Amino acid sequence: MPFLSLKFNLQKRVKLAQGLWMLYWLAVIVGIILFSLGIFFKIELRKRSEIMDNNESHLVPNLLILVGMLSCGLNAFGGKLCHDSLDPQKFSKMKPMLRPYMLLCCGFNALLLLLVLLCFLMQFAVYLTLAEGLKNAIRFYKDTDTPGRCFMKRTLDMTQIEFRCCGNNNFRDWFEVQWISNRYLDMSNDVVKDRVLSNVEGKYLMDSVPFSCCNPGSPRPCIQHHLTNNSAHYDYDHRTEELNIWNRGCRQAVFSYYSGIMNSIGALLIFTMAGDVAGLKYLSTALETMADPENPECESEGWLLEKGFKETLADLLSKVKTFGRANQVEEGGTSPNVTAT
Amino acid sequence: MALLVVKFDLKKRVKLAQTVWFMYWFAVLAGILVLSLGLFFKIELRKRSELMDNNESHFLPNVLIAMGLIACGINAFGGKVCYDSLDPTKFAKWKPMLKTFLVFCMGFNALLIATALLCFVMRIPFQFTLAEGLKNGMKFYKDTDTPGRCYMKRTLDLMQMEFRCCGNDNYRDWFEIQWVSNRYLDFSAKEVKDRIGSNVDGQYLMDGVPFSCCNPSSPRPCIQYQMTNNSAHYSYDHYTEELNVWRRGCREALLSYYGGIMNTIGALVLLVTMLEVAVTVGLQYVDTSLSTLANPEDMESESEGFLLEKTVKETFTDIMAKMKAMGKGAKVEEGGEEGVATVS
Numbered sequence: 001m002p003f004l005s006l007k008f009n010l011q012k013r014v015k016l017a018q019g020l021w022m023l024y025w026l027a028v029i030v031g032i033i034l035f036s037l038g039i040f041f042k043i044e045l046r047k048r049s050e051i052m053d054n055n056e057s058h059l060v061p062n063l064l065i066l067v068g069m070l071s072c073g074l075n076a077f078g079g080k081l082c083h084d085s086l087d088p089q090k091f092s093k094m095k096p097m098l099r100p101y102m103l104l105c106c107g108f109n110a111l112l113l114l115l116v117l118l119c120f121l122m123q124f125a126v127y128l129t130l131a132e133g134l135k136n137a138i139r140f141y142k143d144t145d146t147p148g149r150c151f152m153k154r155t156l157d158m159t160q161i162e163f164r165c166c167g168n169n170n171f172r173d174w175f176e177v178q179w180i181s182n183r184y185l186d187m188s189n190d191v192v193k194d195r196v197l198s199n200v201e202g203k204y205l206m207d208s209v210p211f212s213c214c215n216p217g218s219p220r221p222c223i224q225h226h227l228t229n230n231s232a233h234y235d236y237d238h239r240t241e242e243l244n245i246w247n248r249g250c251r252q253a254v255f256s257y258y259s260g261i262m263n264s265i266g267a268l269l270i271f272t273m274a275g276d277v278a279g280l281k282y283l284s285t286a287l288e289t290m291a292d293p294e295n296p297e298c299e300s301e302g303w304l305l306e307k308g309f310k311e312t313l314a315d316l317l318s319k320v321k322t323f324g325r326a327n328q329v330e331e332g333g334t335s336p337n338v339t340a341t
Numbered sequence: 342m343a344l345l346v347v348k349f350d351l352k353k354r355v356k357l358a359q360t361v362w363f364m365y366w367f368a369v370l371a372g373i374l375v376l377s378l379g380l381f382f383k384i385e386l387r388k389r390s391e392l393m394d395n396n397e398s399h400f401l402p403n404v405l406i407a408m409g410l411i412a413c414g415i416n417a418f419g420g421k422v423c424y425d426s427l428d429p430t431k432f433a434k435w436k437p438m439l440k441t442f443l444v445f446c447m448g449f450n451a452l453l454i455a456t457a458l459l460c461f462v463m464r465i466p467f468q469f470t471l472a473e474g475l476k477n478g479m480k481f482y483k484d485t486d487t488p489g490r491c492y493m494k495r496t497l498d499l500m501q502m503e504f505r506c507c508g509n510d511n512y513r514d515w516f517e518i519q520w521v522s523n524r525y526l527d528f529s530a531k532e533v534k535d536r537i538g539s540n541v542d543g544q545y546l547m548d549g550v551p552f553s554c555c556n557p558s559s560p561r562p563c564i565q566y567q568m569t570n571n572s573a574h575y576s577y578d579h580y581t582e583e584l585n586v587w588r589r590g591c592r593e594a595l596l597s598y599y600g601g602i603m604n605t606i607g608a609l610v611l612l613v614t615m616l617e618v619a620v621t622v623g624l625q626y627v628d629t630s631l632s633t634l635a636n637p638e639d640m641e642s643e644s645e646g647f648l649l650e651k652t653v654k655e656t657f658t659d660i661m662a663k664m665k666a667m668g669k670g671a672k673v674e675e676g677g678e679e680g681v682a683t684v685s
Contacts, residue, residue, distance in 0.1 A: 144560035157557030161502060184561045186575035211552045211563040216498030219485035220525045222552045234527035 005301050017085050024079035028072050030272050035068025037265055044261065048254070050155045052126075052133040060122050063115050064265065067108075071272070074108055077101065112273050119266035123259045130251050130258075134168045141210070142181040157212040165253035166213035166246040171227070173249075178203040179210060209245060218243040343647035349630040351641045357630065358426045361623035365420035368620050369413055371613045376409025378606050385602065391496050392595070393474035401463050405606065408456055412617070415449060418442070419624055426627050439628045446621045453614040460607030464600050471592050471599075475509045482551070483522040498553035504598065506591035507554035512568075514590075519544040520551060550586055559584040622648065 008016070042061035049056055081098070084090035137156050143149040160166055167173035185192050185204055196204050207228045214222035223244050226232035285301070349357070383402035390397055422439070425431035478497050484490040501507055508514035526533050526545055537543050548569045555563035564585050567573040630646035649656050 150560075153560070154557045161557070180562055181560070184575055189575075211555045211565070212557060214552045216495045216502070216553060219491075219494070219522070221521050224552070234525055234530075 007301055014086060017082050021079050021082040024075045024082060027075040027272070028079070030268075031068050031071030031075055033068075034071060034268070034272065035065055037268070038062070038064030038068055041261060041265065044258070048155075048159065050133075050152065051137045051159060051250075051254070052129045053136055055133070056129050057122065057125055060115075060118055060262070060265075063118065067111060067115055067269075070108060070111075074101075074105060078105075109273050112269055116266050116269045119262045119269065123255075123262055126258050126262075127251075127255050130255055131168070134251050134254075138168060138173060138177055138179070141177070141179045144181060145183065157210060159250060159254065160210070160212040160246070163250060163253040163257065164215075164246050165248045165250035166209060167249055168251050169249040170247065171209050171213055171245055174209045174213070175205060175207050178205060180204060213245040215243055215246050218245075220244070343645075344649040344652055346645055346647045347626065347630075349644050349646055354627075354630055354644070355427060357623070357646075358423050358627055361620060361627055362420050362423040364616070364620050364623060365416050365423060368416040368613075368616050369420065371616055372409050372412030372416055374409075375412060375610060375613055376406055378609065379403070379405025379409055382602060382606060385599070389496075389500070389595070391474075391493065392478050392500060393470050394477055396474065397470050398463075398466065401459060401603070404456055404459065405610075408453060408610075411449065412453075412613070415446060416617075416620070419446075419620060423624065423627060426631060432631060436628075436632075439624075443621065443625055443628070446617070446624070450614055450617050450621065453610060453617060457607045457610040457614065460603045460610060464596075464603060467599060467603075468592075468596055471595055472509070475592050475595075479509065479514060479518055479520070482518075482520045485522060486524065498551060500595075501551070501553040501587070501591060504591060504594040505556075505587050506589045506594040507550060507587040508590055509592050510590040511588065512550050512554055512586050515550045515554070516546065516548050519546060521545060521547075554586040556584055556587050561585070 038061045041064065042058060045052075045056050045058060045061065078101070081094055081101070084094055137152055140146075140149045140152045141156055142153070144153050182204075187193065187196075192204065195206065196202050199205055206225070208225040209227065211222070211224060214224065223233055223236065223241075227245075228238050230237055379402045382405065383399060386393075386397050386399060386402065419442075422432075422435045422442075425435060478493055481487070481490045481493045482497055483494070485494050523545075528534065533545065536545050536547070540546055547566070549566040550568065552563070552565060555565065564574055564577065564582075568586075569579050571578055625648060626646040630644045633644045633646070634642050651659070
């Protein structure tokens, strides 16, 4: 008893083939979109690889680029199959390729599923890389004369301005590092000497933040220095002041940006796993079971599986068993020779 | 003697009609492009209208939008005519309208050229609007509690950060105005009182700039206050310091941005004009090749297509004669009426 069988006459067959052809061309466009999304994600990761310790994993964008190209190829071929299915001569040429093509499509869908899982799971890796990278970035902020780190200040400033964030968890992270280079500190000054000596590691720490933490939406000019000293500024209370500098931490801000990208890509992939495999199966079986092969206008039947779902599964299992038993028989045959000698 | 005559048989006519139909669909896309360019420019102007005193002229984007819509309509109609030209019954429907349509197309092409020129010329009044608007923007920077101006500070800060500029002509513009609101000045402090007293207008002026002027590429943390006082900062010379704050003025930065947009739009409109001229010429050939069939019943007969029926000079004298005749006709009417009026 075939699984989900439908009756087809010539008109229905033609309509099915045309509908499938359009669907396949839509799928080619979706494949191009996936390809460009992969390139976009790769570029975004490279842009900010400095704050991720140059250590971020490019697995997801690379897989996405591969999947996009494969999808374009497979769907273009599927469209060609559908286009030729209405001409019996061309279709008989294509017929032998149909079965392996549908297996390939099933394999491709499995790859898509794997990629969806990766999109959602790799976010953890991104989070950890970001945490480590930002901590180091804040430490190397002042090293604008060290080769390899001289652009860290600019990168971190631009990141804080663009993502509207300050520090790793919040602005107090800046109080714990020396972010002014020694080149710009007057070591003969008493204030500077006091600060440096009051610290175990000899660092010049202060309760200030860089200018990139400033919030343009604040009604008053930005207060960057002496943040915790209320008397240093007129009409200022650091406990209630909210708009002066950004309150959010950069790890949270940058992570939510990347996780947004990855979630959207995952959602689009789920949408792509379309049922065009089912449509192609219906079309091929409808063409094979034509009552009178010479007359194109006769009726035919199309189905999803040749036998019922349970029977097909039982068939597959028995095939796998016979395959295993054949191997065992061979081994059993060879081993007595070995033991005899 | 007709201008630029080309002989056509059935195959050539079919090919011509198909090519011109194809080009018309490209021209529809070009019309959509012009429309979206107009919309984009309008949105860009509205985004920063605060910095232009809410006074900027929206004439150019409106013209672009109108031209885009008209182009889409004309080209879709032209495409339909070309498609129908291969079927004599359908073409007979369109034939009477074609001459007027072609004249209308030529007028539209002239308007397109005028629009492209406008794109290049509108830069000049734009410069004045920007200069005035930015000056006022800086004056109202501190008024974050005045309704209607409370977002000026944020707009100006975001603009200076985005366009990497400071002040109107340069950063010294900030030294000439009070950009700290009185709400945040301690009037009991001696220093504040001195500064305000030393000034004719009673303004709190200082040699400092807002944080949005800071250049992130500077190797040292940003020096915003006491910028002209070398002794206030270690190892600092304001004459040679170049990377500390942005050196460009915002008027120049904004002008080059909008000027770039207008130049690009002008160039694209010129390209669209060339495409429109090409399709108009194509349609003229389609029309004339179908009108001069040697044997009207036989579709496969030969025919001739031309650009103008007579030479350029003769066509020109014809048009002048027609206009004169129209003018004289009107005068005769008026003269007749006047004669009647004076007699009675």
